[in-house]
Amino acid sequence: MSDIDMIRAARDRIGNNLRRTPLLSAPALDEIAGRRVLLKAECLQITGSFKARGGWSAVSAIVPQIRARGVIAFSSGNHAQGVAHAAREHGVPAVILMPKDAPRAKIDNTRALGAEVVLFDRERDDRDALGAELAERRGLTLIKPFDDALVIAGQGTLGLELAEQAARAGVTEADVLVCCGGGGLTSGVALALEADAPGLRVRTAEPESFDDVARSIAAGEIRRNDRLGGSICDAIVTPQPGNLTFPILNRLCGPGLAVTEEEVLRAMALAFRHLRWVIEPGGAVALAAALFRPRDIVGDAVIVVATGGNVDGALYARALQTLEAPGTAA
Amino acid sequence: MSDIDMIRAARDRIGNNLRRTPLLSAPALDEIAGRRVLLKAECLQITGSFKARGGWSAVSAIVPQIRARGVIAFSSGNHAQGVAHAAREHGVPAVILMPKDAPRAKIDNTRALGAEVVLFDRERDDRDALGAELAERRGLTLIKPFDDALVIAGQGTLGLELAEQAARAGVTEADVLVCCGGGGLTSGVALALEADAPGLRVRTAEPESFDDVARSIAAGEIRRNDRLGGSICDAIVTPQPGNLTFPILNRLCGPGLAVTEEEVLRAMALAFRHLRWVIEPGGAVALAAALFRPRDIVGDAVIVVATGGNVDGALYARALQTLEAPGTAA
Incomplete structure (x- = not known):
C-alpha cells in the first residue's frame, strides 16, 4: 500500500470517532503577520492534540x-x-x-x-x-510516538482535512507551518498534501536551540539536538528526527523555521485573545513563526497547524503576562 | 411574522457570514457533573461571543x-x-x-x-x-443590546443549531443552561427550541447576588438587581430583564440557577484543562451550574451554552489558580 493509501485507510478507520477540527482565522492575527493566517485548530481535537x-x-x-x-x-x-x-x-x-x-x-x-x-x-x-x-x-x-508507519498515516489524516479546507478557503499555494518534534505529524501531513494539495508546501517550526529537524533538512542528513532539557516546548523536543520520518521530511519539506521561547509565549497569548483557544507551547511554535518571522515566509497566505492545548495553568499564566508588555497588546 | 419565522429569517441573512459553532463534550466534565454534558462552543464564534x-x-x-x-x-x-x-x-x-x-x-x-x-x-x-x-x-x-426583536431573533439562531446538534447527539430531553444577562440570547434560544426541540427546556444561569432573571421568573414579574457593580461576570450583569425578553423567559424557561464567583472561576479552569477553550466569566456561569449544581438539574444529559471568551489575562490567570487548590484538580 502506498503512503497516501495508508493515510486514506487510517481516515476510514478513524471515521467519526475523532473530530474534524476547523480551519479558522482572526483579522487581528492577519494584521500582525502581514498576510492571511489560516489556523488548523488541532488543540480542539479529542484529548487536546493531534496524537x-x-x-x-x-x-x-x-x-x-x-x-x-x-x-x-x-x-x-x-x-x-x-x-x-x-x-x-x-x-x-x-x-x-x-x-x-x-x-x-x-x-x-x-x-x-x-x-x-x-x-x-x-x-x-x-x-x-x-x-x-x-x-x-x-x-x-x-505504540511508538512517531517512527511508525501507522502512526504517521494517522497524523497524515490531518493533512487530508487541511487540503480540503484550504481549497474551500481559496488557498491552493502557501507555506504550511507544522510544529515538529520527531516528525510524525509533519511527515504525515507532507505526504497527504503531496497527493491532495501539491501547491501547499510543508515547513517545520521548532524552538531555537532545539531545531534538529531544520538543521537535518538543511544538511540533508540527520542532526541531533545538543541538549534535550530546558525547553517550555516539552511536547516537541526529541533527540533527532526519526529513521522513517526523516527521509519524508527531507524529500518534501521546505526550509525549517525556529522561534524563541518569548515568541512562543506571545503567540499563545495572542491566540488566547483573538482565537479564544488554549494552545500549549509546543503547539504554538508554528503560529509564532507565522507572526514573528514574516520575511521568512512566502505568499499572501500562510497555514498554521496549532497542534495541541495541554498546558499547565502556571505556564499559561506566564504566557498571558506578555499581553501586558509594551508593543504586544495587538 | 411569527417569532420562529423571524429567527429563521435571521439565519438566512447570516448565512455563512458567521460560524456554526460545534457542540462538544469531555469525559472529565461528564464525570464531575454526574451526567453527560454537551457544550455549545459559542466562545469560538467570530468576535468571541454570540453577540x-x-x-x-x-x-x-x-x-x-x-x-x-x-x-x-x-x-x-x-x-x-x-x-x-x-x-x-x-x-x-x-x-x-x-x-x-x-x-x-x-x-x-x-x-x-x-x-x-x-x-x-x-x-x-x-x-x-x-x-x-x-x-x-x-x-x-x-442597535440595542437585547431588548430588540431583531437582536433576539439573531441570538435565536444559536437555538436552531442547537436543536439539530442535540438531536444528532441523541439528546431530545434535557435542561439547556444559558448564561443570562438581559435575556436576549436566552429568549431567542427558548423560542427556537420551542419550535424545533420542545423536549429541551431552557433555564437561565446567573451569578449569585445578580440573579434578577431567576427571581423575576420565580415571581412572575420583573425584579431588579440590588446592585450592578462588583461582579467578575460583567458581560451578563444588567439591571433587570427586558420588556420584550421577560414575557418570553417567563412563558418558556424553567427555574433559573445561580452560582458563586468561585464556582465560575473553577468552571473556567476546568474548560481550560478539558476543552482547551477560553471561556470568560459571564460565559462560564452555565457550565458552573452544570458542574456544581447537579441536584438542581433534571435528566441524564445537560446542555450548556458557553456564551463568550473575551476575558483579560490577569482575571483568567486567577481562574487557573483554582486548578492548584485541593479538590479541584479533576
Whole structure:
C-alpha cells in the first residue's frame, strides 16, 4: 500500500470517532503577520492534540486477538493521552510509562482516560527495559510516538482535512507551518498534501536551540539536538528526527523555521485573545513563526497547524503576562 | 411574522457570514457533573461571543439607505464587537460608546474591528444624551443590546443549531443552561427550541447576588438587581430583564440557577484543562451550574451554552489558580 493509501485507510478507520477540527482565522492575527493566517485548530481535537489520530490509527490496525491483550506506550504527555483514548474506545487495556516528574495534569488526564500509568524514575530506572519486560509478560503491543508507519498515516489524516479546507478557503499555494518534534505529524501531513494539495508546501517550526529537524533538512542528513532539557516546548523536543520520518521530511519539506521561547509565549497569548483557544507551547511554535518571522515566509497566505492545548495553568499564566508588555497588546 | 419565522429569517441573512459553532463534550466534565454534558462552543464564534449573531441580524435588516449612514451601540464589551463586526462586513460605519474604564482589550478589539469608539465618563457624562445627540446628528441607527426583536431573533439562531446538534447527539430531553444577562440570547434560544426541540427546556444561569432573571421568573414579574457593580461576570450583569425578553423567559424557561464567583472561576479552569477553550466569566456561569449544581438539574444529559471568551489575562490567570487548590484538580 502506498503512503497516501495508508493515510486514506487510517481516515476510514478513524471515521467519526475523532473530530474534524476547523480551519479558522482572526483579522487581528492577519494584521500582525502581514498576510492571511489560516489556523488548523488541532488543540480542539479529542484529548487536546493531534496524537489522538496516530493513536487511533495504530490501535485500530492491530489484529483483534493481539489487540485484546493491550497496548503500551512511553510518553510524558500527548501521545499517552492519544493511545489511552484509542485503547479505551477499542475496549482494550493501555499501559503508559511516564516519568515520575511529568506534569501532574498529564498524569491525571491519562489515568482519567482509563490507562494504567506506570511511573518510572528518569535517573534510576531503565525505561526501555521496564517497558520491554511489561510488554513481554503481558503480551502488550508497543505504540511508538512517531517512527511508525501507522502512526504517521494517522497524523497524515490531518493533512487530508487541511487540503480540503484550504481549497474551500481559496488557498491552493502557501507555506504550511507544522510544529515538529520527531516528525510524525509533519511527515504525515507532507505526504497527504503531496497527493491532495501539491501547491501547499510543508515547513517545520521548532524552538531555537532545539531545531534538529531544520538543521537535518538543511544538511540533508540527520542532526541531533545538543541538549534535550530546558525547553517550555516539552511536547516537541526529541533527540533527532526519526529513521522513517526523516527521509519524508527531507524529500518534501521546505526550509525549517525556529522561534524563541518569548515568541512562543506571545503567540499563545495572542491566540488566547483573538482565537479564544488554549494552545500549549509546543503547539504554538508554528503560529509564532507565522507572526514573528514574516520575511521568512512566502505568499499572501500562510497555514498554521496549532497542534495541541495541554498546558499547565502556571505556564499559561506566564504566557498571558506578555499581553501586558509594551508593543504586544495587538 | 411569527417569532420562529423571524429567527429563521435571521439565519438566512447570516448565512455563512458567521460560524456554526460545534457542540462538544469531555469525559472529565461528564464525570464531575454526574451526567453527560454537551457544550455549545459559542466562545469560538467570530468576535468571541454570540453577540455577533444579534449584531448581524439587526444590521442586515436595516433598509440600505438608512444603514449606509451607520449604526450606534452602547456597550463595554461583546455587543460592541458584534455590532462593529456586522457594520464592517456591511461596509457601514459603527460608533460604539464605551465607558472610559472598560477593559483595554475590549476597547482595542472594538477599534480593530473598524468601529469609532467614543469613550464617556460614567460619573460625569450623560451616556444616553451623548448617544442620542450623535445618533441624531449623523443619522445613526441604534442597535440595542437585547431588548430588540431583531437582536433576539439573531441570538435565536444559536437555538436552531442547537436543536439539530442535540438531536444528532441523541439528546431530545434535557435542561439547556444559558448564561443570562438581559435575556436576549436566552429568549431567542427558548423560542427556537420551542419550535424545533420542545423536549429541551431552557433555564437561565446567573451569578449569585445578580440573579434578577431567576427571581423575576420565580415571581412572575420583573425584579431588579440590588446592585450592578462588583461582579467578575460583567458581560451578563444588567439591571433587570427586558420588556420584550421577560414575557418570553417567563412563558418558556424553567427555574433559573445561580452560582458563586468561585464556582465560575473553577468552571473556567476546568474548560481550560478539558476543552482547551477560553471561556470568560459571564460565559462560564452555565457550565458552573452544570458542574456544581447537579441536584438542581433534571435528566441524564445537560446542555450548556458557553456564551463568550473575551476575558483579560490577569482575571483568567486567577481562574487557573483554582486548578492548584485541593479538590479541584479533576
